[in-house]
Amino acid sequence: MNYYIITGASRGLGKAIAEALLKDNQNKVIGVSRNCSITNKNYRHQPLDFSDMAGVEHNLHKIFEPLPDAQKIVLVNNAGVVGDIGYVGQSQNEHFEFVFDVNVVVPAMLMNMFLQSYQHRQDCEKMIVNISSGAGQRPIDGWAAYCASKAALDMLSQTAQVEQDLMQTGVKVFSLSPGVIDTDMQEQIRSSDETQFSSLQNFKDMHQNNGLASPEEAAKKVIQLMKKPDLAKNVVCSVRDF
DSSP: OEEEEEETTTSHHHHHHHHHHTTSTTEEEEEEESSOOOOOTTEEEEEOOTTOHHHHHHHGGGTOOOOTTOSEEEEEEOOOOOOSOOOTTSSOHHHHHHHHIIIIIHHHHHHHHHHHHHTTOOSSEEEEEEEOOGGGGSOOTTOHHHHHHHHHHHHHHHHHHHHHHHHTOOOEEEEEEOOOBOSHHHHHHHTSOGGGOTTHHHHHHHHHTTOSBOHHHHHHHHHHHHHOGGGOSSSEEEGGGO
16 A cells, blocks of 8 residues: 655645545545545544644654555645745744744654654655745745745755665655645735735736646646656756656
8 A cells, every 4th residue: 555644635735635646546645634624435634733733742643653554655744834924023923933833843743753653664665745835945025934934844855865865764855846826825825915025916917817726736746756756856846847
């Protein structure tokens, strides 16, 4: 069996990835999210609220079972938030803590537990796919916490890959930018204040001109990478690369 642990699996890209994988009876999905929106015999839901750090710490171990029949085990750190859009100096301090907890700290903890559980398994393929963003590689006004958190996720992924290579575990780590997807996050972005986000009109135009990829289209690209990791030339990569 192939096992896929997917965070944020109840909607958007995470749900699209899970549903596409579940079309194959050889795949089992462990969905990690607050709510369950998938019904399938090969799907297990693990409730977890990433903004509740105490709850995450106490329940993280429930995600990573022994999986003795696994031929492939993949962690997809998909869950993420843009947070409140606004300039540094005009934001609440709690906003930064929330965005970094969800986008960096919890994914790092999940990676840590995944590697502790499976990195020394020599009988199966092991992979981590962190869903990043092009925003981690360029500054976007109003998105300071989001940009910085995705940059941190990119570097976390690169460092983890260096370590796995040195230990010769065979684990593959990627930080993948999936493109601009038509999700709830995009709705939040389009409803922001232009005085706090100068690119607002660009995002409205993309939506109006059908410039957003559907979650299903983006999911195909993510799954393509999971099937053929050699498509990515670097740890930090984009769906535009393949």
